[in-house]
Amino acid sequence: MKVPQRKYGTIQQDQQTVLQNPNLATHVPLIGLGCSSFSTFFSSSDDDDNMTHSNSGEKATLTAENISRDHPAVVGWIETIRHAVVGRGINLLDTAPWYGHGISEIVIGYALDTILANDETGNDKIKVFDEDDTSIATTTTPHKQTWDSPRRTRYGTLPRTNLIINTKIGRYESDPLKQFDFGYETTMQSVQRSLQRMNCGYIDVLQLHDPEFLLGMPMTSSSEKNGMEMLLTETIPALLECKTKGWTKGLGITGYPLEVQHEILVRCGETFGGDDGMAVVFDQSLVYCHCNLHDMSLFRDRSFAISERIRRDSSNGDCDYDTDIRPTTITTTAQQSFAKFCEQANINLMCAAPLSMGLLTNTGPPSWHPATPSLKEACIEAAELCRRRGVVDDDDGGNTNNNININISSLAVLFALSQREVGCTLIGMKNVEEVDVAADLAVRFRDEDFDFYDGSDGCDEEGVHGQEERQQRWWGNSILNRVLSSEEKEMLELLMDEVNGPFAKVWSNGEYRWDGMAEVKEFWSLVQERKCGNDADNSS
Numbered sequence: 279m280k281v282p283q284r285k286y287g288t289i290q291q292d293q294q295t296v297l298q299n300p301n302l303a304t305h306v307p308l309i310g311l312g313c314s315s316f317s318t319f320f321s322s323s324d325d326d327d328n329m330t331h332s333n334s335g336e337k338a339t340l341t342a343e344n345i346s347r348d349h350p351a352v353v354g355w356i357e358t359i360r361h362a363v364v365g366r367g368i369n370l371l372d373t374a375p376w377y378g379h380g381i382s383e384i385v386i387g388y389a390l391d392t393i394l395a396n397d398e399t400g401n402d403k404i405k406v407f408d409e410d411d412t413s414i415a416t417t418t419t420p421h422k423q424t425w426d427s428p429r430r431t432r433y434g435t436l437p438r439t440n441l442i443i444n445t446k447i448g449r450y451e452s453d454p455l456k457q458f459d460f461g462y463e464t465t466m467q468s469v470q471r472s473l474q475r476m477n478c479g480y481i482d483v484l485q486l487h488d489p490e491f492l493l494g495m496p497m498t499s500s501s502e503k504n505g506m507e508m509l510l511t512e513t514i515p516a517l518l519e520c521k522t523k524g525w526t527k528g529l530g531i532t533g534y535p536l537e538v539q540h541e542i543l544v545r546c547g548e549t550f551g552g553d554d555g556m557a558v559v560f561d562q563s564l565v566y567c568h569c570n571l572h573d574m575s576l577f578r579d580r581s582f583a584i585s586e587r588i589r590r591d592s593s594n595g596d597c598d599y600d601t602d603i604r605p606t607t608i609t610t611t612a613q614q615s616f617a618k619f620c621e622q623a624n625i626n627l628m629c630a631a632p633l634s635m636g637l638l639t640n641t642g643p644p645s646w647h648p649a650t651p652s653l654k655e656a657c658i659e660a661a662e663l664c665r666r667r668g669v670v671d672d673d674d675g676g677n678t679n680n681n682i683n684i685n686i687s688s689l690a691v692l693f694a695l696s697q698r699e700v701g702c703t704l705i706g707m708k709n710v711e712e713v714d715v716a717a718d719l720a721v722r723f724r725d726e727d728f729d730f731y732d733g734s735d736g737c738d739e740e741g742v743h744g745q746e747e748r749q750q751r752w753w754g755n756s757i758l759n760r761v762l763s764s765e766e767k768e769m770l771e772l773l774m775d776e777v778n779g780p781f782a783k784v785w786s787n788g789e790y791r792w793d794g795m796a797e798v799k800e801f802w803s804l805v806q807e808r809k810c811g812n813d814a815d816n817s818s
Contacts, residue, residue, distance in 0.1 A: 280367030281307045281720040284728050286626060286701045301521075301528035301561045302626055303370075303442050303482060306702040308695055308720045310370035310442075311362050312630060315708035316355040316385045317378020342380030347388050354709060359389035361710045363441065366717040372564075372630070372704050373476075374446035374487055375468055383445065383475040390478055393434040394441065397479070430477045438479055445472045446487035446532065448513070454805045455812075460492050460508055465516035469525050483562050484520060485530035486513070490538040494798035496806075509542065510549050514559060518550075530562035535794035536575060536616045539563055540582050543623065563620050564704070566630035569697060571638060571690050571773060572656065572781045573791045576629070577699070580613040617699045630704035632694035639687050640665070648792045652784050659780035660773055661686040667769055684769050691719050693770070696758040698728050726757050 286306040318340055345352060362368040373382045447468045448460045459465075469484060492513075493505035503511065520526050533539050546559040568575040620627050636643035637657040643649065649657075664686040694703050707713045762770065773779055784790040 279717075279721050279724070280365075281309055281717050282724045282726075283307055283367075284701055299528075299561055299624060299626065306442065306628075307368050307370050308702065308723055309368060309716055310372055310628070310702045310704045311359065311368050311713075312704040312706040313359075313371055313373035313382045313386060314377040315706040316359070316373075317381040340381065342378070342384055345381055345384055352385055352388065355385045356389045356392070358707065358709050358713060359386065360393060362707065362713045362717075363389075363393055364436070366713060368713070368717065369440060370442040370444070370702055370704075372444045372628075374449065374485075375472060376446070376449040376487060379451060380475065383472055386443070387430075387476040387478070390441075390443075390476060391430055391432050391434070393436050394432045394438055394478070395435050396432045397438055432477070441478075442482045443476060443478050444483040444485060444530065445476070445481055446485040447517075448487040448489065448492065454801065455808055457801075458488075458491050458495075460486075460489070460513040462512040462516045465513055466520070469520050473525060480524060481526040483528040483530045484517060484526035485532050485562070485564060486517075486542070488533050489531065489542060490533050490535050490794060491798050491801060493538055493542075494795060494802060496802055506542075506545060510545065514546060514550065518559070528561035529559060530564055531560050532564040532566070533794075534566060534568075536565065536568060536579065537581065538794070539565070540616060540619065543619075543625065547623070560625055562626045562628060563616075564628045564630060565616070566704075567634050568616075568791070569629040569694055569700060569703075570632050570634045571660065571693055572634065572653065572784065575791055576617050576627075577615050577697075580615055582614055582616050582619040621699065627700050628702050628704065629694065629697075629700045632691050632703055632705065633687055634690075638690040640685070648797055650784075650789045650792060652787070652789045653792070656780050656784050663772060663780060664689065664769060667765070684765060688715075688719055689766060689770060689773075691716065692722070692761060692766070693758065695720060695723060696761065698757070722761050723757070726760065728757070 283305040284307075286303055340349065340351065347353075347356070359371070363371075371386060373386055375383060377383070447465045449458055450468070451457050469481070472481065473479070486509075489505075489509065492509060495505045497504055517526075517529050521529060531539055531542060543560060543563070550559050565576055567573060569577075614622075617627060619625075633639055634643075634649075634657070635647060637647065637649060637654065638660070640661050642658065642661075643654065647654070664684045667684045691703075691705070694700070705716050707716055758770075759767070773781065776782055776785060781790060
């Protein structure tokens with residue numbers, strides 16, 4: 279059975295469907311395919327043999343340069359994408375040049391060649407290269423490469439308009455010195471390369487990738503542009519030009535710190551929009567790890583206002599990202615959640631990582647996960663609580679499985695999918711089996727009407743905080759109540775107990791999320807070390 283669809287670029291008004299944002303698809307699937315899985319990013323040691331490429335009898339790590347359609351791992355990824363799109367109706371793909379440093383986009387292109395039909399009208403065959411414009415072809419950047427013809431024959435039957443393909447710009451190589459580039463020329467070149475790799479004609483939503491790293495970039499000279507200046511004078515103009523050229527329909531933003539997304543949206547509104555500060559540049563916000571069992575910052579944090587003016591530091595004209603990004607660095611005329619801010623600014627919401635990048639699983643997160651030890655311990659306790667729920671003490675003093683299968687990951691996904699404000703939730707699914715597990719969970723919502731909303735499920739009401747707010751978000755959620763089994767409801771009640779539940783401690787001490795700018799500071803420190811090392815080598 280195919281996953282249900284939700285209205286996205288439209289709203290229900292006076293019993294009629296009204297087009298709200300023509301830059302976005304009118305409908306999206308309840309779950310989308312997060313395509314970072316189709317690369318070597320998250321491969322385990324057991325996958326090492328599958329992630330190599332044989333060249334003259336020697337094996338090398340699979341890369342964008344040596345990848346081929348008949349590679350065993352690639353064959354499996356292509357089948358996974360086909361099954362998700364054609365078999366289960368998951369017709370939204372989200373990728374980035376950063377994922378596998380090009381591998382993900384190339385694999386998607388291979389899959390789309392077998393899924394999409396050729397458009398005889400030529401509407402989906404946007405001319406990527408201007409033969410009279412040599413500026414891109416001659417640009418020397420860390421990401422320049424030689425491309426084949428951007429048009430390949432397709433052998434599928436699905437019209438291009440039935441598929442939503444989103445990608446990103448700004449983050450590219452594994453080398454820290456070449457990893458981020460939000461400059462105009464690199465942005466234009468990256469979009470052209472993505473179109474060629476995926477052979478998709480156009481991009482549905484082109485997104486800024488982790489712009490907190492740009493805004494957190496230290497200035498090394500007075501002549502350099504700071505991060506926000508670079509964004510406003512080079513990146514955004516490039517994105518708008520891509521939209522004008524027909525390379526993308528809509529524009530989006532991603533990133534972990536909601537405060538950074540909010541500032542960029544407001545500043546873009548002030549720079550390119552009217553006096554009201556409305557964010558007119560971006561159509562979509564992709565939020566990750568803020569809509570899950572342990573972190574509902576997307577709805578709970580009320581630090582965002584649509585008419586605010588950011589308090590600037592008079593010395594450099596920018597916020598003090600080196601010290602902190604907190605609500606205290608801004609002044610507001612009203613306080614509301616980021617979800618409510620997006621709603622008022624006509625920015626559609628998507629969420630990713632309902633499992634919080636592995637925290638809400640039985641196997642636990644990867645070693646690089648930025649969560650604090652307290653949060654990791656809380657998630658382990660929650661997973662164990664779910665496992666123990668399926669075990670009862672028998673008369674002999676031992677344990678017996680009572681056939682009640684409550685999986686922390688399944689419960690976490692169901693919880694995330696029940697949030698009305700979120701159009702689509704992105705989930706990484708690296709094989710057919712994982713696609714079916716996620717799709718089966720989404721199918722449980724097939725009879726729900728997400729468009730009917732009387733406001734009773736929200737928690738943006740004044741004076742609703744803490745335990746009462748959290749309970750409104752799950753127990754007052756009529757959709758969740760209908761979808762969950764009685765055993766799942768009982769388990770969710772235990773998990774959401776603010777006094778005795780597994781997350782009680784992190785909710786009280788604020789460690790239910792991690793410092794989104796800590797990684798940024800560490801990254802730029804590493805870059806500085808690398809530069810100093812290179813300078814020392816060159817001088818010796």
